[in-house]
Amino acid sequence: MRIVPIGYVRSTATAGMDCRELESVVEVLPEFEEGLYTIERERELVILYVFDRSEGRALKVHPRGDPSTPLRGVFATRSPDRPNRIGMTTVELIRREGRLLHVKGLDAMDGSPVIDIKPLIRPDQRPISQK
Amino acid sequence: MRIVPIGYVRSTATAGMDCRELESVVEVLPEFEEGLYTIERERELVILYVFDRSEGRALKVHPRGDPSTPLRGVFATRSPDRPNRIGMTTVELIRREGRLLHVKGLDAMDGSPVIDIKPLIRPDQRPISQK
Numbered sequence: 001m002r003i004v005p006i007g008y009v010r011s012t013a014t015a016g017m018d019c020r021e022l023e024s025v026v027e028v029l030p031e032f033e034e035g036l037y038t039i040e041r042e043r044e045l046v047i048l049y050v051f052d053r054s055e056g057r058a059l060k061v062h063p064r065g066d067p068s069t070p071l072r073g074v075f076a077t078r079s080p081d082r083p084n085r086i087g088m089t090t091v092e093l094i095r096r097e098g099r100l101l102h103v104k105g106l107d108a109m110d111g112s113p114v115i116d117i118k119p120l121i122r123p124d125q126r127p128i129s130q131k
Numbered sequence: 132m133r134i135v136p137i138g139y140v141r142s143t144a145t146a147g148m149d150c151r152e153l154e155s156v157v158e159v160l161p162e163f164e165e166g167l168y169t170i171e172r173e174r175e176l177v178i179l180y181v182f183d184r185s186e187g188r189a190l191k192v193h194p195r196g197d198p199s200t201p202l203r204g205v206f207a208t209r210s211p212d213r214p215n216r217i218g219m220t221t222v223e224l225i226r227r228e229g230r231l232l233h234v235k236g237l238d239a240m241d242g243s244p245v246i247d248i249k250p251l252i253r254p255d256q257r258p259i260s261q262k
Contacts, residue, residue, distance in 0.1 A: 001181060001244070003132050003215045006206075028206075032214060034190040037204030048179075048217060050132060059165040073168030075137075075159075075248040083163060084134045084246050086179060088219070113132070115215050117206040 005113035006032045007099075009049060011106065019107035023094065026101040026114055033099040035117075040096040044120035047106060049087045050113045056081030087112070090120055136244035137163045138230075140180060142237065150238035154225065157232040157245055164230040167248075171227040175251035178237060180218045181244045187212030218243070221251055 011024035026047060028036060039045070060071045061079040074082045091103040101117070142155035157178060159167060170176070191202045192210040205213045222234040232248070 001134050001136075001246075003134055003217075005132075006214050032190065032206075035205045035214070037191055037202070037207070039204055039207040042207055046219065048219070059163065060168055071168070073170055074166045075163075076168065076170040076173055076250055078249060078252065082247065083137050083166070086134075086217075086247050088177065088179070088247075088249060090252075115132075116213065116217050116219075118209060118219060119207055121209065121221075 003115050005029070005050075005115060006035070006117070007114040009106065009108045009110060009112040009114060011108060011110045013107060013109055015109075017107075020105050022106065023102060023104050024106045024108075026103060026106070026117065028099040028101070028114070028117075030099065036096065036099065036101070039101070039117070040093070042093055042119045044090055045093050045101070045103065046088060046090050046118045046120055047103070047108070047114060048116040048118075049108045050115060051080035051082075051085040051087050052112055053109065054080035054085050057083060086115070134246050136160070136181075136246060137166070137248070138245040140237065140239045140241060140243040140245060142239060142241045144238060144240055146240075151236050153237065154233060154235050155237045155239075157234060157237070157248065159230040159232070159245070159248075161230065167227065167230065167232070170232070170248070171224070173224055173250045176222055176224050176232070176234065177249045177251055178220050178222055178234070178239070178245060179247040179249070180220075180239045181246060182211035182213075182216040182218050183243055184240065185211035185216050188214060217246070
């Protein structure tokens with residue numbers, strides 16, 4: 001299956017940084033801007049992006065890359081060295097400026113391709129099956 | 132970018148069903164089973180899968196396919212008719228049985244390709260930047 005970038009991350013995040021308070025920008029490509037219509041009503045979004053600098057594809061990893069922590073299966077962690085290398089972070093939407101989403105809490109590096117944006121759904125508002 | 136299935140959904144979900152209490156199975160492919168190591172310690176998982184029966188790629192949609200609801204940008208909704216057609220659902224892990232994960236609350240149809248499994252991270256435990 002092929003996926004395409006719908007935008008890119010603009011960020012000053014560096015490796016190992018605590019990004020909970022960091023503000024960064026999700027720049028959506030012009031051809032997808034219409035998909036942002038009314039998104040400014042949302043307070044929290046889930047950003048799916050690609051760990052494009054990850055080279056590994058390990059199935060067992062040390063959480064947070066710390067060799068002193070016991071190995072776990074990659075699907076029990078958020079390690080970037082995973083099959084399909086998709087990262088997922090819940091962020092606060094600060095404001096929308098055209099096709100720029102100013103967000104807080106995104107732990108993705110500058111230039112990371114964004115592949116989807118979704119509204120956060122809390123456990124008590126889970127959706128019904130959609131297809 | 133190319134993505135590959137790491138497993139498939141086994142479910143009795145039908146279109147429009149309320150799946151919050153539904154039990155289904157995520158069957159991980161043998162070559163990725165090692166990635167499940169210790170996952171049974173997690174109580175909640177996020178399943179990323181492909182809306183493989185979605186044909187549309189709309190940028191504005193009626194939420195829940197209901198034409199009486201006002202149009203919204205697709206990124207402000209969970210519509211399957213989206214660029215990259217990736218679905219995301221938080222589920223409860225009931226038990227692991229080898230490479231079968233018995234889960235509750237998955238709103239994906241039978242046979243949907245699964246592309247990632249992640250532990251749920253609550254807002255107060257957001258991770259630091261990983262690359």
